[in-house]
Amino acid sequence: MESLIREKDFNEAGKGSAEVKNVLKRLGIDPAILRRIAVASYEAEINVAAHSLGGAMLSHIYQDRIHMIFMDNGPGIADIEQAMMPGFSTADEMVRELGFGAGLGLPNIQKNVDALHIVSEAGDSTMLEFLIFFNDNGQ
Numbered sequence: 001m002e003s004l005i006r007e008k009d010f011n012e013a014g015k016g017s018a019e020v021k022n023v024l025k026r027l028g029i030d031p032a033i034l035r036r037i038a039v040a041s042y043e044a045e046i047n048v049a050a051h052s053l054g055g056a057m058l059s060h061i062y063q064d065r066i067h068m069i070f071m072d073n074g075p076g077i078a079d080i081e082q083a084m085m086p087g088f089s090t091a092d093e094m095v096r097e098l099g100f101g102a103g104l105g106l107p108n109i110q111k112n113v114d115a116l117h118i119v120s121e122a123g124d125s126t127m128l129e130f131l132i133f134f135n136d137n138g139q
Contacts (some may be wrong), residue, residue, distance in 0.1 A: 001059040005048040005072075013049035016057045017041035020068075023061065029134055036112040037066055037132050043105040044070045044128055051075075052126065065114075069129040078122035084110065 001023070003016025021038045029037075041057070048055045048070055055072030077083050086107045110116050113130035120126035 001061075003045075003057045003059075005045055005055050005057060005070075007049065007052065007054040009049055010046075013045050014042050016059075017045050020059045020061075020066070024066070027061075033132065033134055037068075040109045040112040040130055040132065041068055043108045044068070044130075047105045047128075048072045055125075064135070065131055065133045067129065067131050069127065072126050074123065074125050076122045076124040076126055077118070077120040080118050080120060 001016075001020060003019065005013060005016065017038060020041055021034055024034055024037060041059075045057055048057070052072035053074050055070060058069040058071075060067040060069075084106050106118075109128070109130065112132070114133050115131040116128070117130070118126065118128045120128075
């Protein structure tokens with residue numbers, strides 16, 4: 001599944017994550033696992049809308065796991081380690097006024113996934129991908 005994410009479009013951001021959750025629910029995925037997927041994918045989708053020039057979400061559903069990839073069109077993350085710290089945010093005033101940009105997106109993603117990989121640098125695009133297994137032991 002692929003979903004486009006437009007810059008600062010908070011009316012549409014999150015709909016791709018909801019579609020993925022609905023597909024997985026129909027497949028009978030455990031509700032606790034569904035919640036983890038919904039939280040991680042929503043946070044990643046909102047991050048693309050809030051912090052980038054837009055991008056895309058790709059979802060690959062396998063028998064035992066989901067692999068999700070979020071790609072954006074810049075401006076990149078200067079310091080990934082700093083961006084992973086709870087409360088750190090580069091959100092602009094408009095994003096904060098809408099109730100986003102509290103600096104919890106990446107930490108919430110990390111807390112809910114079984115594997116996380118981020119490739120980014122300042123002035124370039126960002127690629128965030130994660131795996132969540134459909135059983136509770138992460139295998």
